Amino acid sequence: MKQLIETLKNIFSIEDLRKRILLTLGLLFVYRLGCFVVLPGVDPISVSSHSQTGGLFQIFDLFAGGAFSKASIFALGIMPYISMSIVVQLLTLAVPYFQKMQKEGESGRKKITQYTRYGTVVVGAFQAVAYITLLKNQMQVVSNSINPLLFDVATVIILTAGTIFVMWLGEQIQERGLGNGTSLIIMVNIISRLPASFWAEVKSKSTSGSGILFLILELVILAFIILSTIMLIQAVRKVPLSYAKQMSGGSSAYSQRRGFLPLKVNVAGVMPIIFAQAFIFIPGTLVQLFPDSAASGFLRKLTDFTSLPHNILMFLMVVLFTYFYTALIMNPVQMSDDLKRSNGFIPGVKPGANTAEYIDTILSRITLPGSIFLGFIAITPAFASMVGVNTQFAYFYGGTSLLILVAVVLDTMQQINSHLLSRHYDGLTKSGTKIRGRNISTVDY
Numbered sequence: 413m414k415q416l417i418e419t420l421k422n423i424f425s426i427e428d429l430r431k432r433i434l435l436t437l438g439l440l441f442v443y444r445l446g447c448f449v450v451l452p453g454v455d456p457i458s459v460s461s462h463s464q465t466g467g468l469f470q471i472f473d474l475f476a477g478g479a480f481s482k483a484s485i486f487a488l489g490i491m492p493y494i495s496m497s498i499v500v501q502l503l504t505l506a507v508p509y510f511q512k513m514q515k516e517g518e519s520g521r522k523k524i525t526q527y528t529r530y531g532t533v534v535v536g537a538f539q540a541v542a543y544i545t546l547l548k549n550q551m552q553v554v555s556n557s558i559n560p561l562l563f564d565v566a567t568v569i570i571l572t573a574g575t576i577f578v579m580w581l582g583e584q585i586q587e588r589g590l591g592n593g594t595s596l597i598i599m600v601n602i603i604s605r606l607p608a609s610f611w612a613e614v615k616s617k618s619t620s621g622s623g624i625l626f627l628i629l630e631l632v633i634l635a636f637i638i639l640s641t642i643m644l645i646q647a648v649r650k651v652p653l654s655y656a657k658q659m660s661g662g663s664s665a666y667s668q669r670r671g672f673l674p675l676k677v678n679v680a681g682v683m684p685i686i687f688a689q690a691f692i693f694i695p696g697t698l699v700q701l702f703p704d705s706a707a708s709g710f711l712r713k714l715t716d717f718t719s720l721p722h723n724i725l726m727f728l729m730v731v732l733f734t735y736f737y738t739a740l741i742m743n744p745v746q747m748s749d750d751l752k753r754s755n756g757f758i759p760g761v762k763p764g765a766n767t768a769e770y771i772d773t774i775l776s777r778i779t780l781p782g783s784i785f786l787g788f789i790a791i792t793p794a795f796a797s798m799v800g801v802n803t804q805f806a807y808f809y810g811g812t813s814l815l816i817l818v819a820v821v822l823d824t825m826q827q828i829n830s831h832l833l834s835r836h837y838d839g840l841t842k843s844g845t846k847i848r849g850r851n852i853s854t855v856d857y
Contacts (some may be wrong), residue, residue: 422832429590429831436589439581440600446486446574447479447601453558453568454483454547471717472693474807477601483547485574488539493579495690496531500524501740525611532574532579540571542698585625591824595682598818599681602813605804613805630801634814637792641818644785647677649778651771653756673747673758675774678782680737682819685790687737688729691721727787734783744771789815 424430424433450456459482473480476489503510514672544567548554554563578597585593599698650672693713702708713719717726748768750756757763761770796806808814 419832423828426831429828432588432590436585436591436596439585439589439593440596443486443578443581444477444600444604446577447477447604448485449485451483451485451487451570453554453563453567455554455789459483471689471695471807474605474813475598475689481602485570486578486698487543488536488571488575489601490575490578490582490594491690491693492536492575493532493582494594494686495693496528496535498533498687498690499527505740528724529579530577536572536575537568539693540568542696543571544568559822571815590827591820595686595816595820595823596688599817602817606813609802609804609807613802614664616802626800630796630805637789637814638818640785641789641815642822644678644782647782648674649677649774650674651774652759653751663746673751673771675742675771675778677778678734678786679741679779680734680786681823682816683737684730684733684783684786685815687733688726688790691729695732700764718797723791723794726790730787730790731783734786737778738775738779742775744768744775747771786815 423433426523450459463805472489472491476484478484479489480488500510504514505511510524513523516523530639541564547567548590559580582593582597582726585591585596613630614627653670654674692714695711699708699711701714710721713721715724716722742820745768748764751758751767752763758767758770761767797803
């Protein structure tokens with residue numbers, strides 16, 4: 413406890429770190445305030461009586477921090493931006509024009525960011541139309557005293573503008589605050605839903621004598637999943653390396669030093685879950701736009717998190733996105749070139765193409781168990797619901813919540829540790845170096 417208090421004092425004694433933390437908290441507070449601002453033309457009293465939308469929309473509401481069910485100006489949340497980011501990243505792998513921009517450095521990155529923003533406007537407007545259909549047909553909360561055309565146009569503009577504002581908040585946190593802005597917004601939304609969900613589970617279990625014991629068992633299992641998730645995020649496979657260094661005195665002889673190349677079992681971190689969840693929302697959007705289509709029945713099954721098609725699709729998408737995001741972050745060819753320039757090599761493997769192929773093989777092997785574990789975590793809410801866990805609380809057993817919370821907290825703590833250690837303070841852990849970030853790709857000399 414004394415160490416923790418001393419560390420907190422050190423955090424707020426650093427002016428730059430203090431400003432970053434306060435700015436981050438302030439921007440998150442502004443976002444949470446906006447989640448309670450109801451759309452013009454929507455009856456707030458009717459909204460409160462239709463707050464439970466059910467199915468996949470309840471997961472969407474989890475990501476939006478309750479703004480979706482409250483018919484807030486931030487009802488769409490950050491998901492349109494995430495969806496468009498996925499599309500743009502796919503384009504950088506498949507389209508030569510985007511590949512060229514990616515290789516242009518900072519200027520290319522700015523162009524890609526602009527395309528992502530423009531696309532977010534399109535995706536946000538598309539989802540806004542679907543949300544209006546939900547408000548009118550399912551929730552029935554739109555006031556009859558307002559012109560329908562005026563309401564539709566104004567709501568599309570407001571919801572799209574709300575998404576752009578949330579995107580801007582995330583970018584400001586990323587650049588001037590602390591942590592990943594998009595992930596922090598989602599984390600805050602999930603935390604805001606946890607107390608109500610836990611209380612609903614307590615009330616549902618308090619009706620029977622054995623219910624409290626079952627609730628304790630649920631919490632034990634939840635703690636086990638959290639610990640397993642932390643172990644997965646921090647797990648590292650070390651590949652032995654050797655370094656050839658020319659001896660002093662002008663000698664042509666070389667001495668060797670040994671080290672390790674740390675490759676994370678779960679390089680992608682929380683992103684596969686977020687990517688898969690963003691794509692799963694597409695069927696729900698299509699159902700609202702085309703409720704009477706022939707495929708609406710199958711699409712509705714995809715929006716039900718307890719259905720077999722939904723869980724199969726979710727599992728496969730998480731596994732595929734884990735490999736996809738790992739390929740984006742870890743480039744074996746680039747790593748091989750970096751080792752060659754630093755006179756490093758893997759014992760028994762020739763430098764160049766052979767080293768790149770060897771690293772790629774190792775990455776593929778260690779990513780497989782990590783991706784399967786992520787996929788299992790993503791569909792855990794379905795199993796929790798099957799054994800009697802309240803629907804609201806069941807979501808906190810899966811990747812839609814637990815993995816995001818754990819990964820974002822660890823990543824933010826790592827950034828705080830970096831600020832403290834750079835100024836010769838102890839970190840949040842006793843040694844100051846135990847928390848590993850999600851993107852470890854450096855060489856341990």
